[in-house]
Amino acid sequence: MNKEWLWWLGEFGLAAVVATVAGFVTKDVPISILYGLFVGTVFFVLREHRRVVSQQERQVSVMEDKALNLPTTFSHLENVDPYMKYILDSERKELLRLAKEVTDGEIVVRSRPTVQIMLDFHKLTRPGDRMIATNSGANLGTPQWVVLRQLDFEMADKGVDVTRVFIEPADATHEDKKLIRQEMDEEKEHHKVRFIKESELPPGTARNSCLIVDRYYGYVSALKAPGSKLRQIIDEITVFTRRDELEKAKNIMENLIKVSEEYK
Numbered sequence: 001m002n003k004e005w006l007w008w009l010g011e012f013g014l015a016a017v018v019a020t021v022a023g024f025v026t027k028d029v030p031i032s033i034l035y036g037l038f039v040g041t042v043f044f045v046l047r048e049h050r051r052v053v054s055q056q057e058r059q060v061s062v063m064e065d066k067a068l069n070l071p072t073t074f075s076h077l078e079n080v081d082p083y084m085k086y087i088l089d090s091e092r093k094e095l096l097r098l099a100k101e102v103t104d105g106e107i108v109v110r111s112r113p114t115v116q117i118m119l120d121f122h123k124l125t126r127p128g129d130r131m132i133a134t135n136s137g138a139n140l141g142t143p144q145w146v147v148l149r150q151l152d153f154e155m156a157d158k159g160v161d162v163t164r165v166f167i168e169p170a171d172a173t174h175e176d177k178k179l180i181r182q183e184m185d186e187e188k189e190h191h192k193v194r195f196i197k198e199s200e201l202p203p204g205t206a207r208n209s210c211l212i213v214d215r216y217y218g219y220v221s222a223l224k225a226p227g228s229k230l231r232q233i234i235d236e237i238t239v240f241t242r243r244d245e246l247e248k249a250k251n252i253m254e255n256l257i258k259v260s261e262e263y264k
Helices: 004-027 028-067 082-102 112-124 143-157 174-187 243-257
Strands: 128-134 161-170 192-197 209-212 214-222 231-241
Touching: 082 112, 082 231, 112 143, 112 209, 112 214, 112 231, 128 143, 128 243, 143 161, 143 174, 161 174, 161 243, 174 192, 174 209, 209 243, 214 243, 231 243
Parallel strands: 128 161, 161 192
Antiparallel strands: 128 209, 209 214, 214 231
């Protein structure tokens, strides 16, 4: 017997119990039957309404996930890194919000929280970790960079081995070079700082990236701000946890450290 028949049997049983109780109370069989049918009908309508609403909510949830082609994806998430799950869930919620808004003929598009993702990424470090980062001007001189820099100082104080390699762009102006020097002076008192010119970069080096050795690797794509040769606005972030990408990034970073110079 399937669940649908069991549900109907339960409804019939409820009406029969109500009719029996009504018969004992009223001592009138016809009235008790009518009363039982009335009460049973009311209970049936209320329960059916709740059941239909519940089914519709489940169906909507399933349709939302199917629309995003997520059922297959989520079935493979048992062994996925928690940070990756967090990003995926955040993106899913944002996409569902947009999908619901466009049905009303109005949509609010929010800028991607790239800076917050960067902060969350750096917070993945633990005492004893080794972090190597590169920067060729992304977010330098902005309040967001000050927050990220302070976070790295705190990570270093907690036992994270932090090295940042600053890259001087080929088209850097005198003011750009001055800004890089100021930033390196600010950071050298807290963790390791190195320097290299763009023309001397080893092949495959990402100009704005961060490697948490053996666990995470990420790099950002950045757009140059209007009127600036150096300062860049972060546009996109790519994060890897695959072993092959981690090994490749580690080799590149170690080579970068060898060819760059320590800033004192």
